[in-house]
Amino acid sequence: MEAPHRRIGIMGGTFDPIHNGHLVAASEVADLFSLDEVVFVPTGQPWQKDDVKVAPAEDRYLMTVIATASNPRFHVSRVDIDRNGPTYTVDTLRDLRRVYGPEAELYFITGADALARILSWKDADQIFTLAHFVGVTRPGFELSDAHLPADTVSLVQVPAMAISSTDCRQRVAAGKPIWYLVPDGVVQYIAKRHLYR
Ligand SMILES: Nc1ncnc2c1ncn2[C@@H]1O[C@H](COP(=O)(O)OP(=O)(O)OP(=O)(O)O)[C@@H](O)[C@H]1O
Numbered sequence: 001m002e003a004p005h006r007r008i009g010i011m012g013g014t015f016d017p018i019h020n021g022h023l024v025a026a027s028e029v030a031d032l033f034s035l036d037e038v039v040f041v042p043t044g045q046p047w048q049k050d051d052v053k054v055a056p057a058e059d060r061y062l063m064t065v066i067a068t069a070s071n072p073r074f075h076v077s078r079v080d081i082d083r084n085g086p087t088y089t090v091d092t093l094r095d096l097r098r099v100y101g102p103e104a105e106l107y108f109i110t111g112a113d114a115l116a117r118i119l120s121w122k123d124a125d126q127i128f129t130l131a132h133f134v135g136v137t138r139p140g141f142e143l144s145d146a147h148l149p150a151d152t153v154s155l156v157q158v159p160a161m162a163i164s165s166t167d168c169r170q171r172v173a174a175g176k177p178i179w180y181l182v183p184d185g186v187v188q189y190i191a192k193r194h195l196y197r
């Protein structure tokens with residue numbers, strides 16, 4: 001009997017830093033869609049965040065590795081940080097298709113805020129042909145697919161985590177704790193590397 005196609009979740013993000021909202025969303029989608037694995041893909045140059053100071057890609061990559069290390073189904077890909085130039089999801093999906101092969105089923109996970117802006121992404125008309133998209137709820141944002149082509153996106157509810165990377169960075173800058181908003185190893189990595197001060 002033929003082996004079933006592998007189902008791969010893709011969680012793209014700037015992860016500056018990665019927080020428990022990202023991890024809960026990935027874990028919940030993995031369960032709901034019976035994913036074999038979820039690959040976290042830190043951005044190289046997030047062009048829509050050009051006006052924001054972003055931590056070095058290697059720091060964001062290492063924090064993502066630390067945060068996902070204990071979950072055997074979670075992996076981290078360097079495709080976006082190793083590609084030169086601005087990060088476009090159309091490139092991410094093509095690169096990961098090469099990694100996982102033609103038979104793999106790809107599920108790209110986005111929060112409600114990212115999904116709302118998705119038509120501003122490069123080659124937005126093509127990205128929906130390269131993966132299935134899963135939009136997840138996020139406190140403070142409305143989850144909708146009314147602006148998107150039919151049957152390309154699934155909308156799912158995930159446990160509400162009112163956490164953002166922006167808030168984590170601001171808390172560190174203000175000397176406030178980020179324990180339990182991000183994994184312990186990420187708190188320690190941020191302190192060790194003096195990030196966000
Ligand atoms: N608390 C959350 N719940 C659900 N999805 C989230 C949450 N935080 C981020 N996401 C989603 O994770 C992906 C990556 O997000 P990103 O790394 O930009 O984090 P962020 O918290 O939105 O960062 P920032 O505050 O710096 O903009 C996006 O699709 C985003 O919508």
Ligand SMILES: O=C(O)c1ccc[n+]([C@@H]2O[C@H](COP(=O)([O-])O)[C@@H](O)[C@H]2O)c1
Pocket residue numbers: 011012013014015041043046048049087088089090114120121122
């Ligand atoms: O392809 C694009 O043009 C594009 C524009 C903005 C964001 N994205 C992707 O959306 C994901 C979340 O991005 P961000 O900036 O909210 O951290 C991440 O995988 C980005 O590469 C993609």
